[in-house]
Amino acid sequence: MSATPGAASNVGFIGLGKMGLPMATCLLAGGHSVMAHDSRAKATETLRGKPRLSVAADAATLAAARDIIVLMLPTSAVIRHVMQEGGLLAALRPGTLVIDMGSSVPAETRSLAAEIAARGGQLVDAPVSGSVAKALTGTLAIMAGGDDAAIDRAMPVLSCMGEKVIRTGPVGSAHAMKALNNFVYAAGLLASIEAVRMGERLGLDLAVLTDVMNASSGRNVATETKLKQHILNGGYSAGFQIGLQRKDLETAGAIAAETGFDARSLALCRHIWTEAVEALGPAADNTELHRHLR
Known part of the structure; x- marks a missing residue:
């Protein structure tokens, strides 16, 4: 521009x-x-x-x-x-x-x-x-x-x-909204990956499952732009490092601490992403959370 x-x-x-x-x-x-x-x-x-x-x-x-x-x-x-x-x-x-x-x-x-x-x-x-x-x-x-x-x-x-x-x-409101937005994204990505892992064990067609979610109430940015494009094909090349996602979740955690709100799903996301960073390394693509959740 x-x-x-x-x-x-x-x-x-x-x-x-x-x-x-x-x-x-x-x-x-x-x-x-x-x-x-x-x-x-x-x-x-x-x-x-x-x-x-x-x-x-x-x-x-x-x-x-x-x-x-x-x-x-x-x-x-x-x-x-x-x-x-x-x-x-x-x-x-x-x-x-x-x-x-x-x-x-x-x-x-x-x-x-x-x-x-x-x-x-x-x-x-x-x-x-x-x-x-x-x-x-x-x-x-x-x-x-x-x-x-x-x-x-x-x-x-x-x-x-x-x-x-x-x-x-x-001042400060933009950083807060960015962190909270990225937490919501991480939660949606986590839910999407867990859903396809369970679908895999049931023997479901995961491409069709993705289509169902995208046509239904489960639709989110992960189902729309990550599952078929970067996860189901094993490419894991969405371009956002898993360590950066963990950092954003820690920033959201600082907001939870500052406000005194017991954000339990955020705590779960922070725990799972920390595990994934330790297992895969911080430079791994964010979509490689799918590999971690085998």
């Missing part, structure tokens, strides 16, 4: 992983000037030589040179490290807008927003939903939490990376 006409800006981007790299590339394609940083020196090599790109040696250098900074980092703990030990927070200039597009813990997001506000900046939490393929084409779904004026300022940046931006409320 392209940036809003006349809205190209100078953006800092930290975190060039599987999602971050194509997202930063979309910003460049949208006309933005991007200063990139990643703790792994090789991560920036793919971008080198592209127009309007510069590379920062560290997070503090980037913060001192950019008024809009995108973070695409894996956890709140990593963000805290970059902010503190990496010097990002101390180097922030008044008026800086920080956009956290990772899957952070909402309570940590609110705490970080207060620290950034104390330095005269603002935080928008803008986690994404979608695969690497959607990141490559700039068609992610993006949730955005924070002050309306701050989100308005972020929109020319966000619109390069996503085709739909949903405003979720105050």
